[in-house]
Structures are given as C-alpha cells and as structure tokens.
Amino acid sequence: MKEQGIRFYIVDVFAQEPLSGNPLALVVNAQDLSQSTMQQIAREFNQSETTFLLPSTRQEANWRLRSFTPAGIEVKGAGHNALGAWWWLAESGQLELSGPQTVFQQEIGEQVLSVEVLAEKRKEEVPWQPTTIGMRQTVPSFGAIHKDPGALAAALGLEAADLSVEGLPAQVVSTGAAHLLVPVQSREAIRRVQPDAKRLYQHLHSVGGQGCYLFSLDTVDPVAAAHTRFFNPTEGIVEDPATGTAAGPLACYLAKYGRISSSVVMIEQGYELMRPSRIEIRLHGDEVRIFGAGVTVAEGVLRL
Known part of the structure; x- marks a missing residue:
C-alpha cells in the first residue's frame, strides 16, 4: 500500500x-x-x-x-x-x-x-x-431543568450548598449543542470539582444534555461575566479548557435570567487547567455569535 x-x-x-x-x-x-x-x-x-x-x-x-x-x-x-x-x-x-x-x-x-x-x-x-x-x-433553545441539586452536586464532588445560587437553575441550553449549565456559588467551589464521570453521565442523560458547563459569577478578570469549567463524559472529554458551544448558551442563559446587561459578554475558562481562555459572545435578539x-x-x- x-x-x-x-x-x-x-x-x-x-x-x-x-x-x-x-x-x-x-x-x-x-x-x-x-x-x-x-x-x-x-x-x-x-x-x-x-x-x-x-x-x-x-x-x-x-x-x-x-x-x-x-x-x-x-x-x-x-x-x-x-x-x-x-x-x-x-x-x-x-x-x-x-x-x-x-x-x-x-x-x-x-x-x-x-x-x-x-x-x-x-x-x-x-x-x-x-x-x-x-x-x-444557532438560535438559543432552553431545555430541561435539573431538579435534584443534591444528587448533581454529589456527582461533581461538591456539596448541595455549592450549587445553591438564588434565581439560577441548572438548565440545558443549546445554540447548536445542548449543554447542562450549572451555577456554582464561587470560583473556589469550581476549583474543588472532581466529577464522577459515570454518575455525571447519568445526570446529563436524564435531562438531554451533552456536556456539563459549571459557572460562577465570581471571576478572575473583572471584565468577564462568568468563570467556567466544562466536563463531557457523554463524548469522552474529561475536561475542556475553552468551549465555544457552551459559552454561547451560557451568555443567552445569563441574559434570560437578568444577570448581564450588555450585549457583549466575556466568558473565562481554562484556569484550572493552566490554559486561560477568553471567549467573547455577542447577542442581538436571537442571533448568537462567538x-x-x-x-x-x-x-x-x-x-x-
């Protein structure tokens, strides 16, 4: 040959x-x-x-x-x-x-x-x-809400209190790929995450999510709207240092729940992997651009 x-x-x-x-x-x-x-x-x-x-x-x-x-x-x-x-x-x-x-x-x-x-x-x-x-x-689509924060927290190696952020549910959102967006109390809690891949897979499957995008409004860069980590056991990704298909949905989610006022949103990711990343999202109605x-x-x- x-x-x-x-x-x-x-x-x-x-x-x-x-x-x-x-x-x-x-x-x-x-x-x-x-x-x-x-x-x-x-x-x-x-x-x-x-x-x-x-x-x-x-x-x-x-x-x-x-x-x-x-x-x-x-x-x-x-x-x-x-x-x-x-x-x-x-x-x-x-x-x-x-x-x-x-x-x-x-x-x-x-x-x-x-x-x-x-x-x-x-x-x-x-x-x-x-x-x-x-x-x-693609146009944002809001899917299922995960209603058992205690079980989800355990699958992530956290306490239920770590996922208790008033007014922000753990919800599947898609702008081309459906990911479960999970609010976390602090950047320190996000640092502590140690997911059990099998258990996390089961939680994602139960709500129709591909990956799990953890986010906190406690950021390293004051310009950023959220500090994030991404895990995707459904597709064999242990952890991703920058995830555009999840940052787009997160910007739409933060806009829906009134946590951002600007149409230009900066998402930070990758710090825990020592690969800092900056993802910019621009929203205009249902148009989402990264x-x-x-x-x-x-x-x-x-x-x-």
Missing part, C-alpha cells in the same frame, strides 16, 4: 499566546479520508476535538468542517473546533480577505453558518492578517 502524507496543524483557540486556550488538531485536504479513518486520527491526536477540512457539499458554503472527539463522536456545533479551522484558513492565505471584515459560510452537520474574519494590515503593501474570528451559532483569536503552534505530516 502506498504511503499517504496528510498535513496537520495544532491551533490554540481562544488564545492570545502559544500554549494557552484550547488546542485543536486540524487536518487539511481531508477529502480522501473515510469517516472511520477520521475517527482513528482523532483518537491518535487525543485532543478534545480534531477537525477535518473538506470541500463543501452545499453551494452556499465555502468549506465543510467535520470534527470528532477521541471517542469517535462527531461534534456538529460551532465552537473552538470551527474557529481554529477558520483561523488557520485566514492565516495561511486560503481566504480572500477584502478588508477589515469578510464574511464566509461554513457547512457543519446539516447547518450552514456564517463566519466573520476580522483583519488588519499594518502596511499598505502587505496582505490583510486575521485578528479575530466570529461565528454565528468571537476569539488563535495561535498556530505546530504543524506536521500524518503518514498513513
């Missing part, structure tokens, strides 16, 4: 400097790979998600993205998995950037969602360079 060389990159997403944010493995020119091979590659990289860059099958989209967890589960929401791919496309000159803002369309699962590439150039003769990627998520930057930290060739 002839050896096949496939290029890959590692992009730190929602990051301003290398070795922070959420690392994404990105495989480009993946059109000749079967789904089974993509799943095997995702297991090989063992990142929370590995994204494969493909030609679009929809006329209205510029690129198609497929993303898999190490457990082989396909992720169809637009979060760090998509933002990292578009950062690389813009940075490597694969996109025609026509000014400070250029809009593209991405195919993810059954959705076609818009992407904004914000760019600048310091000298007139140089090409536009990306500064931020913005992506539209923004962030990336840093390409590695590249290489897969020899298959």
